Amino acid sequence: MADAPWLSMLLALPLVGALTTACVRRAPWAQRLALASAGLTLLCSLCIVALFDSGDDGFQFVEQAAWIPGLNVSYLVGVDGLSVLFLPATALLFTAAIVAGWRSQGNAEAAGVAPGVHFALLFVLEAATLGVFCALDSLLFFFCWESTLAPIYFLVSLWGRGAGRQSAAVRYFLVMLAGGVPLLFGLLAAAFGQGGAGAPVFDLPSLLATPLPEAVQMLVFLLLLVGFGVKVPLVSLHTWLPSIALGAPAAVTALLVGLKLGAYGLIRFAIPLAPLAARELHWLLAGLGTLAMLYGSVAALAQSNLRGVLAYASLAHVGLVLLGLASFSVSALQGALLQLLNFSLAAGGGFLILSFLQRRSGSTDAAQLGQLFGRWPLLSAFFLLFGLAGIGLPGTSGFPGELLIIVAALHDHTGAGLAALFATVVGAAAFLAPYRAAFFGSGSASAKAQSESDPLADLLPRELAIALVFAALVLIVGVYPMPWLELLRPAAEAWVAGLAGL
Numbered sequence: 001m002a003d004a005p006w007l008s009m010l011l012a013l014p015l016v017g018a019l020t021t022a023c024v025r026r027a028p029w030a031q032r033l034a035l036a037s038a039g040l041t042l043l044c045s046l047c048i049v050a051l052f053d054s055g056d057d058g059f060q061f062v063e064q065a066a067w068i069p070g071l072n073v074s075y076l077v078g079v080d081g082l083s084v085l086f087l088p089a090t091a092l093l094f095t096a097a098i099v100a101g102w103r104s105q106g107n108a109e110a111a112g113v114a115p116g117v118h119f120a121l122l123f124v125l126e127a128a129t130l131g132v133f134c135a136l137d138s139l140l141f142f143f144c145w146e147s148t149l150a151p152i153y154f155l156v157s158l159w160g161r162g163a164g165r166q167s168a169a170v171r172y173f174l175v176m177l178a179g180g181v182p183l184l185f186g187l188l189a190a191a192f193g194q195g196g197a198g199a200p201v202f203d204l205p206s207l208l209a210t211p212l213p214e215a216v217q218m219l220v221f222l223l224l225l226v227g228f229g230v231k232v233p234l235v236s237l238h239t240w241l242p243s244i245a246l247g248a249p250a251a252v253t254a255l256l257v258g259l260k261l262g263a264y265g266l267i268r269f270a271i272p273l274a275p276l277a278a279r280e281l282h283w284l285l286a287g288l289g290t291l292a293m294l295y296g297s298v299a300a301l302a303q304s305n306l307r308g309v310l311a312y313a314s315l316a317h318v319g320l321v322l323l324g325l326a327s328f329s330v331s332a333l334q335g336a337l338l339q340l341l342n343f344s345l346a347a348g349g350g351f352l353i354l355s356f357l358q359r360r361s362g363s364t365d366a367a368q369l370g371q372l373f374g375r376w377p378l379l380s381a382f383f384l385l386f387g388l389a390g391i392g393l394p395g396t397s398g399f400p401g402e403l404l405i406i407v408a409a410l411h412d413h414t415g416a417g418l419a420a421l422f423a424t425v426v427g428a429a430a431f432l433a434p435y436r437a438a439f440f441g442s443g444s445a446s447a448k449a450q451s452e453s454d455p456l457a458d459l460l461p462r463e464l465a466i467a468l469v470f471a472a473l474v475l476i477v478g479v480y481p482m483p484w485l486e487l488l489r490p491a492a493e494a495w496v497a498g499l500a501g502l
Helices: 006-022 027-051 086-100 115-134 138-147 149-159 165-191 204-209 214-229 240-247 250-258 261-273 275-280 282-301 306-325 330-361 377-390 398-412 414-439 461-479 482-500
Strands: 060-068 073-079
Touching: 006 027, 006 060, 006 073, 006 115, 027 086, 027 115, 073 115, 073 138, 086 115, 086 250, 086 330, 086 461, 115 138, 115 149, 115 261, 138 149, 138 165, 138 261, 149 165, 149 250, 165 214, 165 240, 165 261, 204 261, 214 261, 214 275, 240 250, 240 306, 250 306, 250 330, 261 275, 261 306, 261 330, 261 482, 275 282, 275 482, 282 306, 282 414, 306 330, 306 377, 306 398, 306 414, 330 377, 330 398, 330 461, 330 482, 377 398, 377 414, 377 461, 398 414, 398 461
Parallel strands: none
Antiparallel strands: 060 073
8 A cells, every 4th residue: 555656646636626627617516526526635645644654754655757857857756754744734724725615706707717617726726735745856846836826826816805806816926936036046056056067966865865065055045045935924025915815715815824835845945955054044044033923923913804813923923933943953843843734723724714704794804893702603712712723822733833942942042032932922912802802892893794594604514514623633733742743753853863964
């Protein structure tokens, strides 16, 4: 079983789903086909985790085939302890987004777009995202990275909310396209960085086995930091975030915020390929992380729209991940990875709940809502749980990773660690104040129910199923994080040892 091409099957299933749903004109059939394809992808990802050898710190399920022989580029995929958990997290989040978006046709139907196109675009995005986590060839990684842009553009522009959806889609596309330029140059600099007349090296294991010259490392690290920083996002490179948070469908925002591809890129490529430069510039990583934490927390405090609150809170939390990476320790890396996985559960689940709220009330602005807890207690309780997980409440999935990072930061970057503690308090206030106003306050105008069936209906069965799965994972990881930490440990130790040995 372990010898089967699991990763190729995992990448193929969403593409097959895209082909089968793209031309379907009847919404019920498109929904059933989409759910079946998403379920199979999730099942395949769970099989990979079940077959994964947690004691092996190397890459597993490796598959390789010639792709562009003239440039020494190959189809090379594999996963290790740093990436394997992102596969089911991605598949689960896309499955939930597909279920949550069953009735979200809106602008696209008015433009004559077939209902299946919405699901087809989600599947293309899912295949590209899974490819980012599986790719071990730097150009294959870049291909998958750039392949996420087109589906996001159409999903936001056709299924977004409000008059600003078109400009939000264009801004996101152009900013990410611009960020791809330094990313590509950085990957090419790493491939050609050894000098000599030999062929360029694009496969990651070979690049890690042969360190780059120190001068090349500095160039590679800075280019990759900017390229990945656009999607992290780093402060000053985050200008796409507010418009996307408010203009994109909430389910799509859950994917963008819940899957931090930029932070993963730093872990997988930027720091391992340029460890000397990363260590020399540890102050830059810590400074950028601290700035993101403080700015994101304060900006979230100034938001009245619940979607804006979650978006800026995610900016603060990814700053905490950067601070953890700046420590270059096993525990800090474990904490950073747990935080990234927590984004999928807490931020992803929160935005999905907001999509249910938007469908019922027509708004997610706390100033226009009020007294929602009495009307929809289940929806209100689940959103509270995901919000508390986002701020790292003990017993939720956000706490173990946050604790590991802060302890490491206080040891290695004391000032930044203290700033992280302050930002955590501000972030808690930024969530609790608008939550109280929206769900317990009177509001300037009562939310008008626009439920699919009953104006007073709480979560529908399919919505409740999504919320229960995410809530269960939030509590399981929060109460008993040991299995996840142990699965991450061998690869984390190898990652840190690789940096220390260069």
